[in-house]
Structures are given as C-alpha cells and as structure tokens.
Amino acid sequence: xxxxxxxxxxxxxxxxxxxxxxxxxxxxxxxxxxxxxxxxxxxxxxxxxxxxxxxxxxxxxxxxxxxxxxxxxxxxxxxxxxxxxxxxxxxxxxxxxxxxxxxxxxxxxxxxxxxxxxxxxxxxxxxxxxxxxxxxxxxxxxxxxxxxxxxxxxxxxxxxxxxxxxxxxxxxxxxxxxxxxxxxxxxxxxxxxxxxxxxxxxxxxxxxxxxxxxxxxxxxxxxxxxxxxxxxxxxxxxxxxxxxxxxxxxxxxxxxxxxxxxxxxxxxx
Numbered sequence: 607x608x609x610x611x612x613x614x615x616x617x618x619x620x621x622x623x624x625x626x627x628x629x630x631x632x633x634x635x636x637x638x639x640x641x642x643x644x645x646x647x648x649x650x651x652x653x654x655x656x657x658x659x660x661x662x663x664x665x666x667x668x669x670x671x672x673x674x675x676x677x678x679x680x681x682x683x684x685x686x687x688x689x690x691x692x693x694x695x696x697x698x699x700x701x702x703x704x705x706x707x708x709x710x711x712x713x714x715x716x717x718x719x720x721x722x723x724x725x726x727x728x729x730x731x732x733x734x735x736x737x738x739x740x741x742x743x744x745x746x747x748x749x750x751x752x753x754x755x756x757x758x759x760x761x762x763x764x765x766x767x768x769x770x771x772x773x774x775x776x777x778x779x780x781x782x783x784x785x786x787x788x789x790x791x792x793x794x795x796x797x798x799x800x801x802x803x804x805x806x807x808x809x810x811x812x813x814x815x816x817x818x819x820x821x822x823x824x825x826x827x828x829x830x831x832x833x834x835x836x837x838x839x840x841x842x843x844x845x846x847x848x849x850x851x852x853x854x855x856x857x858x859x860x861x862x863x864x865x866x867x868x869x870x871x872x873x874x875x
C-alpha cells in the first residue's frame with residue numbers, strides 16, 4: 607500500500623486530480639509515491655463519475671524521476687551492484703506500474719507541469735494525452751548524464767511526440783530545455799504563466815468534462831491503437847466503435863440539442 611501523504615487524490619466537478627507530494631525531494635520516486643500514483647490512476651479509471659484526470663506536482667517540481675540519493679533501495683532505484691538476474695524485474699515491479707495502469711485509462715489524462723520534469727519524470731509527462739506547462743517548467747532526458755537509457759517508456763513515447771531525430775537528440779545530449787522550447791518542438795500544447803497553471807488546466811479540463819464521455823473514451827482508444835495498426839484495421843476498429851456510440855443516449859442528445867439550439871447535456875449513457 608502507498609503512503610497516503612506521498613500522493614494526494616481528490617475529485618471535484620468530474621475531474622480527478624493526482625498530486626505528487628514529495629516536494630522536499632522534488633517529487634522523485636519512492637515506493638509509496640509509485641504505489642499511490644498507480645492506485646490513483648486505477649481509482650480514476652474505475653470511477654464513472656470521473657471524466658478527466660489531471661496530474662501535477664507539489665512544490666517547485668513536477669517530478670525529478672529516480673531518487674538517486676536513495677539508490678540503495680532495490681524497490682525503485684538503480685542498483686548497479688546487483689547482477690542482471692536480480693535486476694531483471696526492478697522496473698516492471700516499480701515504476702512500470704504507472705504506465706501499465708495508464709493502459710486502461712481511456713479518459714483524458716492531462717499533465718499540469720509546474721516545474722522541472724527530468725529523466726523518468728519527463729517520461730511520466732510524456733505519458734499524458736495533453737501537456738500544459740508553467741513558464742517555469744523545465745524538461746530533460748537526463749538518463750545519459752548518469753550512464754543510463756530511458757527506462758520508463760521514453761524511447762517509445764518521445765519519438766511519437768517530437769519525431770525520431772529530435773527524440774534522439776534529446777536522449778543523446780540529456781540537455782535541459784525550457785517551456786517555450788518544449789512548445790516550439792510540439793512537446794507541450796501550451797505554456798501559461800506559473801501562477802495561472804492550475805486555473806488554465808482546470809478550465810480546459812472542465813471543457814472536456816462537458817463532452818460525451820463514451821465517444822471521447824473510444825476516440826482515445828482509436829487514436830492510440832492506430833499508432834500500431836495498418837489503415838484497414840484502423841477503419842474496422844472505427845466501425846466497431848461507431849456501432850457502440852450510435853447506441854448511446856448521448857448520440858441522440860447531441861443532434862436533439864443542436865436542433866433545439868441549446869447546449870447538449872451528455873450523461874455518459
């Protein structure tokens with residue numbers, strides 16, 4: 607079980623907020639933080655009242671990735687003194703639990719990046735569907751600086767966001783870059799003043815909560831699956847998904863509201 611203080615979880619107005627809460631360690635990984643993160647994602651996934659999920663960090667950082675000062679802890683830190691056999695499941699049983707949980711989250715997942723997100727912390731940001739950055743946010747694929755490789759999905763995620771060549775440049779150099787650079791390369795969708803980060807994020811999230819949940823969730827599945835599908839298979843998947851959404855009350859509410867010149871009230875049914 608997680609330390610209830612290392613990850614905060616709250617739901618308001620159909621928005622679940624996951625707050626990484628180790629500000630004294632720049633929200634770097636610990637067993638409690640990783641367990642709490644995973645548990646919060648699964649909780650939001652299973653809660654029909656949650657339509658959007660926001661993740662952010664407490665204090666001045668989003669997430670600094672591995673806690674290198676605690677590298678002796680075999681549950682989540684790099685343990686170079688152990689042999690390959692002992693290390694073979696070290697990521698699978700710790701940090702990989704977060705992206706594994708995200709595979710089942712078909713609701714919008716927004717990262718509100720309040721500060722530095724480096725190494726595995728940047729990988730975690732890359733897992734979000736939408737990234738909104740404070741003007742104080744900093745990013746870096748810093749693995750190379752400690753002789754490592756992206757271990758938490760970054761080698762798969764980053765090329766799909768910024769392209770292969772740019773991803774390799776960021777991974778090979780390990781250089782830090784700011785929010786405006788992240789915006790220019792298409793890594794984040796918007797940059798906002800630090801003091802208005804959460805207001806801007808929640809305004810966008812509330813807009814998404816007003817949409818038809820089933821259609822939005824199925825659209826997310828289609829987009830991600832299409833990344834690894836031939837076009838004919840993607841068309842077949844779209845046909846199957848369309849058959850589902852056309853059977854919902856929301857698919858009738860939309861045209862009805864349009865005809866009556868009013869805002870639709872989607873119920874997720």
